[in-house]
Each structure stands twice: as C-alpha cells, then as structure tokens.
Amino acid sequence: xxxxxxxSKRYEEGHDALREVSVSIDRDELVFLTGHxxxxxSTMLRLIMLMDRxxxxxxxxxxxxxxxxxxxxxxxxxxxIGVVFQNHxxxxxxxxxDNVALPLIIAGYDHREVGRRVRAALDKVGLLxxxxxxxxxxxxxxxxxxxxxxxxxxxxxxxxxxxPTGNLDPILSAEIMNLFEAFNQVGVTVLxxxxxxxxxxxxQHRIITLQQGRLVTGSAP
Amino acid sequence: xxxxxNLRRKEGASPSEANLRDRYHGWLQxxxxxxxxxxxxVLDNLGPSLLTWLVIGIALALPVGLNVSLDNVNDLSAGxxxxxxxxxxxxxxxxxxxxxxxxxxxxxxxDIAQTQFVSREEALAEFSxxxxxxxxxxxLQKNPLPNLILITPTDNLQGSSVSALRESIQGMPDVxxxxxxxxxxxxxxxxxxxxRRLVMAIGLMLVAxxxxxxxxxxxxxxxxxxDEIVIVKLVGGSNAFVRRPFLYTGxxxxxxxxxxxxxxxxxxxxxxxxxxxxxxxxYGSGFQLRGLGVMGALNLITLGGLLGLGGAWLAxxxxxxxxxxx
Numbered sequence: 122x123x124x125x126x127x128x129s130k131r132y133e134e135g136h137d138a139l140r141e142v143s144v145s146i147d148r149d150e151l152v153f154l155t156g157h158x159x160x161x162x163s164t165m166l167r168l169i170m171l172m173d174r175x176x177x178x179x180x181x182x183x184x185x186x187x188x189x190x191x192x193x194x195x196x197x198x199x200x201x202i203g204v205v206f207q208n209h210x211x212x213x214x215x216x217x218x219d220n221v222a223l224p225l226i227i228a229g230y231d232h233r234e235v236g237r238r239v240r241a242a243l244d245k246v247g248l249l250x251x252x253x254x255x256x257x258x259x260x261x262x263x264x265x266x267x268x269x270x271x272x273x274x275x276x277x278x279x280x281x282x283x284x285p286t287g288n289l290d291p292i293l294s295a296e297i298m299n300l301f302e303a304f305n306q307v308g309v310t311v312l313x314x315x316x317x318x319x320x321x322x323x324x325q326h327r328i329i330t331l332q333q334g335r336l337v338t339g340s341a342p
Numbered sequence: 343x344x345x346x347x348n349l350r351r352k353e354g355a356s357p358s359e360a361n362l363r364d365r366y367h368g369w370l371q372x373x374x375x376x377x378x379x380x381x382x383x384v385l386d387n388l389g390p391s392l393l394t395w396l397v398i399g400i401a402l403a404l405p406v407g408l409n410v411s412l413d414n415v416n417d418l419s420a421g422x423x424x425x426x427x428x429x430x431x432x433x434x435x436x437x438x439x440x441x442x443x444x445x446x447x448x449x450x451x452x453d454i455a456q457t458q459f460v461s462r463e464e465a466l467a468e469f470s471x472x473x474x475x476x477x478x479x480x481x482l483q484k485n486p487l488p489n490l491i492l493i494t495p496t497d498n499l500q501g502s503s504v505s506a507l508r509e510s511i512q513g514m515p516d517v518x519x520x521x522x523x524x525x526x527x528x529x530x531x532x533x534x535x536x537x538r539r540l541v542m543a544i545g546l547m548l549v550a551x552x553x554x555x556x557x558x559x560x561x562x563x564x565x566x567x568x569d570e571i572v573i574v575k576l577v578g579g580s581n582a583f584v585r586r587p588f589l590y591t592g593x594x595x596x597x598x599x600x601x602x603x604x605x606x607x608x609x610x611x612x613x614x615x616x617x618x619x620x621x622x623x624x625y626g627s628g629f630q631l632r633g634l635g636v637m638g639a640l641n642l643i644t645l646g647g648l649l650g651l652g653g654a655w656l657a658x659x660x661x662x663x664x665x666x667x668x
Contacts, residue, residue, distance in 0.1 A: 170576070172667050200578035210573045224577045226375070229368025260467075271577065 128178030154332035203272030398599025405545030410554025596650015
C-alpha cells in the first residue's frame with residue numbers, strides 16, 4: 122500500500138532528513154514508526170502526504186508513484202489519506218460537527234450524507250453527544266478523538282498519525298491506540314509515528330525504527 | 343452507468359468518492375455555504391465592514407456624482423445645442439417689408455437651413471417679457487432694437503464655413519452686423535468634454551484605489567485565517583475551495599460599497615434639488631435635476647460587486663497559493 126524505494130530527503134539547508142530508506146507497508150497493516158525526534162519520522166509522513174517531495178528515490182502510495190502527481194493533483198491525493206496530528210489541528214471557531222464534516226464538504230458530499238457519516242464517525246470515537254460542542258470546551262483526549270473522527274470520516278484507505286498520543290496520559294494514549302487498531306481491523310492501512318516505545322512495544326505490530334534518517338529495524342513485515 | 347464509471351476512473355476517484363452528480367450538488371452547496379458564511383462574517387464585524395463599505399462607497403460616489411452632474415449640465419445645454427446660429431442685425435431705417443424680403447433671399451441659399459425674421463417690435467415685446475425690464479423699456483421714447491434675422495446654417499457646415507457664411511452676410515449692404523453667437527456654447531462644449539475626461543481619469547484612479555483597498559482587506563482576512571487554510575489544505579482542500587469564501591467576502595464588500603455609493607449620490611442630489619429648483623425657477627426654465635435612476639443604482643451596485651470580486655481575486659491568487667502546510 123505504501124512503498125519507499127531508496128528514498129532520500131535533503132533539506133535546502135543541507136540537513137539529511139532521510140537517507141536511502143526502503144520500506145514497504147502492506148494493505149491492512151498497522152505499523153509504528155519510531156525514533157528520536159529528528160530521526161525522520163515526520164519527513165516520511167510528509168512525503169506520503171505530498172507536503173514534501175523526495176530528493177532521490179520513489180514513494181508509491183496505493184499503486185501510484187507520487188512523482189507523477191502534479192501540484193494540481195495534490196488535494197485529490199490527500200483526500201484519500203486520513204491524517205491525525207499531535208496538535209489536533211482543529212478549527213477552533215467551528216463546532217465538533219463542522220470540524221469532522223470538513224473533509225466531506227471538501228469532497229463535495231450531499232449534506233444528508235455528510236450528517237450521516239459525521240455522526241457515524243463521532244459514534245466510533247465515542248463523541249456522538251458532543252457534536253454541537255466547540256473544540257476548546259473539550260479535553261485533550263476528546264480533541265484528539267475529534268481529530269481521529271475527521272481523519273476517518275471520508276473512509277480513507279490509509280490513516281497516518283503523527284505523535285497522536287504526544288500530549289496524553291498513558292490511559293488515554295492506550296484508548297487512542299485501541300481506536301487505531303479498531304480501524305485497522307476493518308481494513309484501513311495505519312501508519313503511526315510515535316516515540317512512546319513503552320506503549321507501542323506492548324501492542325503486537327511491526328515497528329519501523331529510524332535513526333538519523335536511516336532505517337534501522339522493521340523494513341519488512 | 344458505464345460512462346459514469348469511466349469518468350470516475352479518469353478522475354482517479356476511489357469507491358468512497360461521491361459520484362459526479364453528487365459532487366456537482368456538493369459544489370453548489372459549498373458556493374451557498376461560502377456565500378452565507380462570508381456574509382455572516384462581514385456582518386459579524388459590522389464596525390470594520392462599515393468602514394470598508396464607506397471607503398468604497400465614497401470612492402465610487404465621487405466620480406459617479408460628478409458624472410451625474412455633467413449629465414445634468416448636458417441636459418440643460420441640450421436645448422441650446424442646435425447648430426451655431428447667426429444673428430443678422432439690419433441697418434437702422436430698413437423697413438420690416440425689406441427685412442421680410444431679405445429673409446426670403448437668405449432662405450434660398452444652399453448653406454442656410456432656416457431663417458426667421460424678428461421685427462424690432464416683436465424683439466422689444468419679447469425682451470420686455472423675458473428680461474423683467476418692462477417698466478424701463480416702456481419709458482423709452484424710441485425702440486432701440488434693430489430688425490433681426492436669425493439664420494441657422496445647414497447641419498453639415500463646419501466651423502470655418504460658418505464663419506465664412508457670417509462674413510459674406512456681414513458684407514451685404516442692408517446688414518449692420520452679423521454675429522455668430524454660439525461661440526460660447528462651443529467653448530462650453532469643449533469644457534464639458536474636458537470635464538468628462540477629468541472625471542474619467544479621477545474615476546479610473548479611484549477605481550484602482552478601490553481594487554487595492556479591497557485587495558488589502560482580503561489579504562488581511564486571509565492572514566487572519568491562515569491556520570484554517572493550512573488545515574483545509576491538509577485534509578485535501580484545493581486552492582479553488584480555499585479561495586471561494588474570500589471571493590464572496592470581496593463580493594459582499596463591493597456590493598455593499600456600491601449600494602452605499604448609490605445612496606450617497608442620491609442623498610447629495612436630494613440635498614441639491616431645492617436650490618437648483620429655485621435657481622431654474624428664476625430663469626423660468628422647466629429643467630429638472632436628473633438622478634441616478636434605478637438602473638443607475640443597480641449598475642453602480644454591480645460595478646461595486648465586480649470590483650469586489652476583482653480585488654479579492656488579486657489578493658487571493660497572490661496569497662492563497664503561497665500558504666502551504668509546513
């Protein structure tokens with residue numbers, strides 16, 4: 122589903138974020154991506170999201186070589202990927218419902234369909250009764266679940282998460298990870314960047330470890 | 343079904359993607375949503391929005407108001423705007439009969455379209471009713487006015503030929519003086535032409551100013567919502583999607599400004615109506631001040647809307663593409 126083939130990324134200031142990374146993630150897999158900060162975790166996610174282009178090598182997502190995606194095609198590409206961010210990236214002047222509905226509005230769904238899908242997604246993350254709330258009135262864990270609902274509402278094949286439990290206590294973190302596992306079980310490919318080794322080593326999934334931009338372990342299932 | 347299936351493949355749509363018709367509905371829906379949302383935002387910040395409307399309104403009202411004034415002056419002078427007229431004053435002692443005969447002679451000329459003989463008695467009667475000096479004139483022992491023939495040259499006669507015509511008539515034995523009395527009107531026409539150009543130039547400058555003001559206002563709105571734009575782009579919003587609400591914001595600012603300009607022009611005309619009415623009454627003229635009219639107001643609002651869209655477009659194309667998730 123996601124393939125990195127000898128991918129390097131050097132930023133303009135000369136910093137090598139990724140060096141010759143080759144890794145393949147299968148359909149229906151849940152994979153953790155770990156390493157110290159600056160090891161290249163976020164860079165890998167950014168390349169998948171087309172927020173950046175690799176300096177060398179080739180990234181393939183769902184059978185499409187990302188080098189062939191032109192700037193105009195980037196939004197369409199992103200609509201097929203759900204993303205969860207450490208800092209949630211919610212719109213604080215909109216209700217929970219409107220935040221979750223955003224990807225569907227962008228994709229141009231009919232408003233009845235939007236309502237149905239948003240409620241289904243909020244139900245999955247256990248926030249159905251909070252759809253009229255403003256994000257700032259929610260706890261950190263709840264905000265993160267709104268972020269997850271928004272990421273899955275469009276039923277993407279791929280779900281990316283960048284330090285989704287970064288600001289949460291261990292119990293909330295475990296709950297969030299359980300949610301990701303639940304989505305993985307219904308066929309979503311999940312890639313989670315996290316440095317919480319204690320938490321992720323308890324879960325039985327492949328762990329890809331990066332060190333200074335190089336892949337150290339976990340290159341194959 | 344096969345065709346729709348093909349289209350979806352071409353677009354690279356996944357099975358979870360809404361089909362084309364739904365997407366068209368969604369697109370329309372987002373237009374409605376953006377329009378309503380932008381309007382609410384404009385109305386929510388009524389203070390600053392009102393200021394923006396006023397700036398645009400005044401900038402548009404100024405040239406439009408001047409133009410309406412020129413239209414009125416034009417209306418006023420249209421009655422005098424016939425081709426230049428030559429007043430031919432006959433020598434003293436020439437009788438009315440001779441004057442009539444001369445009128446017929448002149449009327450036969452090819453370069454003269456129309457002639458009118460005004461006897462000195464008629465001239466005196468007309469002068470005393472129009473001038474308000476009836477008492478003074480009645481006290482005169484002798485009519486001081488000469489017999490007069492008014493001549494209208496043919497339409498196709500150019501300025502210099504009219505002068506030549508005047509000179510040839512001036513040279514006739516019974517004629518005391520031939521006066522081309524429309525020179526001042528020609529001057530007025532030149533001045534009007536010049537004024538139109540000036541108003542045009544001022545208008546163009548103000549329109550450019552409006553565009554820049556709107557562009558700047560929209561740029562600030564974009565900066566204020568930078569975080570939101572980043573998030574929308576992260577979850578797959580295209581540039582067009584992000585642009586839409588800002589274009590509507592520009593449209594509302596422009597429409598409001600245009601409406602305010604129409605209001606300002608109407609108010610000033612209303613303010614001027616009474617003194618102008620009093621003035622023309624003194625001249626015994628039936629002139630009436632002409633306003634913008636409904637069409638004029640609608641045109642002004644449309645112009646405002648177009649300028650709003652244009653200004654927003656300037657800002658949006660320059661700034662939105664440069665806001666990318668980092």
